[in-house]
């Protein structure tokens with residue numbers, strides 16, 4: 001077990017090599033009860049990249065996320081973290097690997113009966129031999145990192161939605177993950193809280209060098225902070241775009257991609273052109 005809580009480290013010192021991507025998804029089929037919703041997905045996420053998984057409602061973004069973080073086993077294919085295949089690892093090794101993976105769930109997933117400090121201390125209690133005072137000190141630092149200094153003793157019911165997400169993020173960062181997954185981080189937030197959370201994600205990435213994988217269809221966030229996106233498509237059950245959203249919105253080969261990223265402006269423009277009287 002890695003008990004170093006001060007320095008982000010690769011998932012596996014032995015398997016990781018400097019060239020391996022943070023995440024390597026190969027031939028992945030995702031779905032439920034043996035039925036694939038997404039088929040033969042292939043993509044890699046570079047270390048330190050802010051990578052968005054986007055697509056229309058019901059296309060399978062959350063399903064893919066569940067498969068990436070090990071909650072659901074792949075129907076086919078593999079998911080590698082820093083060169084190490086999660087599905088092929090032993091149970092003990094998977095537990096170690098999971099310590100290097102942080103997840104921010106939609107509502108923050110905080111325990112309502114625990115205050116913020118206790119919430120952030122939970123993973124430290126489970127995964128490290130630190131004593132109570134050390135755990136509290138580290139948890140305090142994590143809360144400060146997300147801008148929640150002084151809120152240690154507040155309960156989730158006493159803070160705003162944006163603060164809950166920050167507290168959830170502090171908990172996700174507790175074990176110094178090398179990669180953090182965000183499930184719809186902007187959901188339920190007003191535009192300013194959403195922008196503040198975006199800035200926090202970028203600042204933490206710059207400071208800690210962590211890789212960020214974000215499931216979202218929030219266009220403002222995508223254009224503000226995504227280095228790269230993949231867009232999923234329900235009909236083809238696959239990836240229909242992979243690249244910089246600022247480029248894809250103008251030059252994406254698939255009209256659905258330009259339409260999605262351009263807030264449907266392409267479709268509206270086409271409809272207007274059709275309505276124009278012929279000269």
Ligand SMILES: Nc1ncnc2c1ncn2[C@@H]1O[C@H](COP(=O)(O)OP(=O)(O)OP(=O)(O)O)[C@@H](O)[C@H]1O
Nearest residue numbers: 032033037055056057058059060061062063064217
């Ligand atoms: N546990 C489950 N068992 C079976 N089917 C499921 C399960 N969870 C989700 N689905 C189905 O999988 C499909 C994709 O859902 P998913 O939540 O992954 O899409 P999404 O792109 O994240 O959607 P949204 O943007 O609306 O959150 C949907 O048809 C959904 O009903």
